[in-house]
Amino acid sequence: MTYKGLDNIFGQWNDSTNIKTDIYALHLDDDATKNVAVCMQGSINQETSEAYTKRIAMFKTFSPQDFSLSGYGSKEYGVGNLDLIKASWEVLKSLLDHAITIRESKIKQATTYLDLTITKITYFDKIYYFIATQESSEKLYKKRRIYSVGERLSSLKPNEFYTMSGDFDCIIDEDQSCFFAIKNTQVINCFNLKDAIKSVVQSSDGILDDWTFIDNVKDIKDSLDKQNVYAPLFRIFSDEDYTQQLKAMKAIDFKTRLIRVSSGKITENDFNGDKLVITRSNRALVLDLLSKKLKYNIATDSIEE
Numbered sequence: 001m002t003y004k005g006l007d008n009i010f011g012q013w014n015d016s017t018n019i020k021t022d023i024y025a026l027h028l029d030d031d032a033t034k035n036v037a038v039c040m041q042g043s044i045n046q047e048t049s050e051a052y053t054k055r056i057a058m059f060k061t062f063s064p065q066d067f068s069l070s071g072y073g074s075k076e077y078g079v080g081n082l083d084l085i086k087a088s089w090e091v092l093k094s095l096l097d098h099a100i101t102i103r104e105s106k107i108k109q110a111t112t113y114l115d116l117t118i119t120k121i122t123y124f125d126k127i128y129y130f131i132a133t134q135e136s137s138e139k140l141y142k143k144r145r146i147y148s149v150g151e152r153l154s155s156l157k158p159n160e161f162y163t164m165s166g167d168f169d170c171i172i173d174e175d176q177s178c179f180f181a182i183k184n185t186q187v188i189n190c191f192n193l194k195d196a197i198k199s200v201v202q203s204s205d206g207i208l209d210d211w212t213f214i215d216n217v218k219d220i221k222d223s224l225d226k227q228n229v230y231a232p233l234f235r236i237f238s239d240e241d242y243t244q245q246l247k248a249m250k251a252i253d254f255k256t257r258l259i260r261v262s263s264g265k266i267t268e269n270d271f272n273g274d275k276l277v278i279t280r281s282n283r284a285l286v287l288d289l290l291s292k293k294l295k296y297n298i299a300t301d302s303i304e305e
Helices: 045-061 082-097 137-143 184-190 193-203 205-210 217-221 227-237 240-248 251-261 283-290
Strands: 019-027 036-040 063-066 076-081 116-123 126-133 170-173 178-181
Touching (some): 036 082, 170 184, 184 193, 205 227, 227 283
Parallel strands (some): 063 076
Antiparallel strands (some): 019 116, 076 178, 116 126, 170 178
């Protein structure tokens, strides 16, 4: 599926009167029964739309890339399938659905121990969720603009306020069934993405049987619990066209190209005939090349933008 970038989604976000915001403060506890979402109240629609519009404008010159645990290059951001974060997202959505208002809670301290803030944006008939991990309230109080939980904006004590800036880690777009990762590390931690990606790769390991240019595919399969193995494999498996190109590649072509582009790091000694023997010393380099980390497609022997 081809996802639209942030520039397309919010290209017409100009009239704040067409935007509705619902903002939630979430505390997530090791004991799930203590998880809580508090709906923050106040006249902040105008400020919210302006803050997010300004923030998103930064990404109009950035290019969307397939989500990757290893991050992206300069002026890039990640886009992943919502299925990857389904379990974690369902938990958060359930908290939003059962959120209490700050007045109902009668405990303003609920905003002191924030783990996440989620802003639900309704723009015409489209709904987006902006997710941001939080620092401690002490730091937020010193660094950021302060909004009240009442009818007006005002400064409050550190345990009695809610902050709002244009910053966020990712956007959930349920309509397109995707998420946009702006801050990779926070998104990975928030949604347990390492485990999710590992599971995807392990369930698709049959793809490796098509790699007739590798002499010992079993050694790769036996290492699928290692991040430097499942992370690059995830990038490869996510590109169906590329997996088919690798399947069709001849061992002699792979050998010739790999020796040439590896700048002497891979030699004849790494092969059994025309097939590469994966070892602990060459595995990372080979998987990085295969996953096009350097923009090189070894199946077509070409550089990709």
